[in-house]
Amino acid sequence: MTDSVASQPTPEQAALFARVRRMMLIAGLTTGLAVAAVLIAIGYRLFRTEGRTNPAEITAVLPKGAKIVSTGLAGDRVVVTLDIAGSTEIRTFDAHTLKALGRLRFVNEP
Secondary structure, eight states, X not given: OOOOOOOOOOHHHHHHHHHHHHHHHHHHHHHHHHHHHHHHHHHHHHHOOSSOSXXXXXXXXXXXXXXXXXXXXXXXXXXXXXXXXXXXXXXXXETTTOOEXXXXXXXXXX
């Protein structure tokens, strides 16, 4: 059996090996940067708070004799339709904080 001895690489081969190592280093750093960006994005989405940590609780006071006709959701808003002494009123609230956003009254012309 004969053992083959690895000879020293030629200058062209050494330059090629150095180029391949440099390209592999660039590819590895780019991959590491991409993985870090994904992990940062996931961590940001998991740990950010927008005031949603505490559930909102509110007591809305309605005029005497008012009746709730219907409720519904419109995007990030809660819509409540009221019947107040024969006139219709729509009140909107923010779904996250339950703060009043607006009031729309409907009345008949005299």
